[in-house]
Every structure is written in structure tokens, then in C-alpha cells.
Amino acid sequence: MKIHEYQAKEIFSRYRIPVTNEIVCYTVAEAVAAAEKLGLPVVVKAQVLVGGRGKAGGVKLARTAEEVPEMAGKILGMDIKGYTVEKILIAQGVKFSSEFYVGLTIDRNSKSVIFMASSEGGVEIEEVAKENPDAIHKFVIDPDLGMTPFLARKIAFALFSDFNLVKQGADMFQKLYRIFMDTDSSLVEINPLVITEDGKLLALDGKMNFDDNALFRQPEVEALNEPTEDERKEIDANEKGLTYIRLDGSIGCMVNGAGLAMATLDLIKYFGGEPANFLDIGGSSNPQKVIDAMNLILSDKNVKVVMINIFGGITRCDDVARGLIIALEKLKVEIPIVVRLSGTNSKEGLEILKQANLPIVETMSQAAQKAIELCAQN
DSSP states (O other): OBOOHHHHHHHHHHTTOOBOOEEEESSHHHHHHHHHHHOSSEEEEEOOSSSOTTTTTOEEEEOSTTHHHHHHHHHTTOEETTEEOOOEEEEEOOOEEEEEEEEEEEETTTTEEEEEEESOOSSOHHHHHHHOGGGEEEEEEOTTTOSOHHHHHHHHHHHOSSHHHHHHHHHHHHHHHHHHHHTTEEEEEEEEEEEETTSOEEEOOOEEEEOGGGGGGOHHHHTTOOOOHHHHHHHHHHHTTOEEEEOSSSEEEEESSHHHHHHHHHHHHHTTOOBOEEEEOTTOOOHHHHHHHHHHHHTSTTOOEEEEEEEESSSOHHHHHHHHHHHHHHHTOOSOEEEEEEETTHHHHHHHHHHTTOOEESSHHHHHHHHHHHHHHO
């Protein structure tokens, strides 16, 4: 789960991390009033749950009163990587001398939280990692010890030579780690972290992502969630016992078991096709799941063919077949369907499908190739 910059900085403020004075606005009139209250210059920032706002023109500095409504009007309604800007952040302009990057995330190799710091802030950290990886300092945090004062100072000394900044940095880094742990975050970033004219550290921007599996114990965080249409589908699918992730292809997939689902996607790609989704109906024998799954697949207008790949273990193939027939009757499916059933009660399931005149195949490879063939025809 992601949250907006202003929401992340509100959390920073609760932990007494210095942030800019700013106001969230939904209209040009609100932006003008906010600029009058904060004083010029101000920075007008698009609030969307995606990176690259600056490159897309979603961050502008307004030096005069006339520039505020002009820039606010341009940014509101702007499309940034498929996200429409519905609100903007009017932030007080700050003069600073240096920009840094600091962030915490989970490191799979060390199975610990890792703190990353770089003196090359203000740009996407991915670019720094690609072009100058040595500029990024990485510190593994022992899960038993946490962010000790010693480690916090060590990180601060890697960035700053001024001892006053080291003291500020060490305090800030301990607070960032506390935020990360308290909120079940998967990512906490300040980019850029700047040094102001009076020698103070200030979080000019903020980013936070959270572990979806921990939201049940983070009601305040969960309340900030603004799911996209695709994310709403994933949430709805999860409530119905399905695991669904939308992809960019045109072959809708319905499979039981995460491993078999991954293998199905790989096979489609191997034969030159493009899967439209990952969809695991799980191990239940409930026909309603098949109906819900088919509904989910058909909600994607890019889907031209549905490939159903079932290996019956706990899941009974005849139940899947019955659910599929009911789904087809209810939904009036007008696109081709390819079915491969194998395992528990597969004979019964195949017989049900034959009576309904549905195309069936014996192997996964045949199913993938048939689906790609039908997709090309449509």
C-alpha cells in the first residue's frame, strides 16, 4: 500500500522530523489561498501515487502570485503515468545548499531492515544506483538491536562532515527507523533531505509504502488507502478467496494454485503470448469461486481469450466444470475459452464440458498454444 507525500510527511511530523509548511488543495482557488497564507515563493506539487512527478511536469516553483493559479491549473487534472492529479500540495519555498537521499526498506539477503543513504539526493535513487552505485551507502540494521545511537551516528558521518548536522542526522535516522517499525512499513524515504540556509536538516519530500499483510494491525494507516481500480479488484478478489493481479496481456488465466498459475504464465510467454492476469482460485471445490473468477477476468476489456488450467487435488474438476457452466450461462461470455482439466474427478469434469460443447485440451502446452491461436483470430 502507498500513501501520498503529504500523508507521509504528516507521519514524519508526529515523530518530530522537520518538514516544510504546506497545505493540500483540490482547486485552483484553494491553491491561491494557500499560497497567500504560506507566503511566496511556493512549490506546487502533484499528489499522485507514482514516481517521476518532476519529469512529468507535476512539480513547479511559483515565485509570483500570478504564477500560482497558472501552475495549479496546469497540474490539476494532469495525467501522470495513468494517474489523474486530483489534488496538489502547496509547499512553502525553502532555500537550501545541499540535497541528500535517505531511506529504509527490507533487504531479502540479510533478512533485515537496511538503511540507504546518499549525498546525491533530489533525483530518483534508481538512477543513482545504476550510474554511480558507490554513491549509495548501505547499513544493515540488526533486528535485535535496532537503530542504535552508534549506528545512527555512523550513517550521519557518512553523509555530513559538520558535527551539528551529524547530531541532527543521527536523531532523525533513529526516528525514521521507529516510524518504519511502528507502521509496518516496507519503504520509508526522504528525497531530498536538505540543509537549509540556517544549517537545519529538513525533509523536503517523503514517501512511504506499507506491508499489505500487516494492515489489519494498522487501522490508521489502512484508513489512508486510496486504491486504484485494479487494486480494488485485487481487494475484492481477496475477500472472495481469490488471488488476482492484473497484467497487460490479452489471455485471461484461471488456475488453481500459485505455482501452477506462475507456470501457466511462463508457458504463455514461452509460446509468444501475453497473459492478462495472475488468478489463483485456490484449493476450494466451491463452484461460486469459478463464477467470481470468470467475472473478474471478463471485467478486463483487454481479454480476448480465457485459458482455464486446473489440476485437481483438493479442487475437484467436476465442481470447476459446473461452476464454469453456471458462469457462462449467467455472464453470456462471448469470447473463446480453452479448458485443461487434470486430476481429481477430471473425467467427470471433462464430460460436463463436452456436453456444453466447450473446447478442451489434454496438456498445458496445448492449452497455451490454442489460447494464443484464438487470441490472434480475435
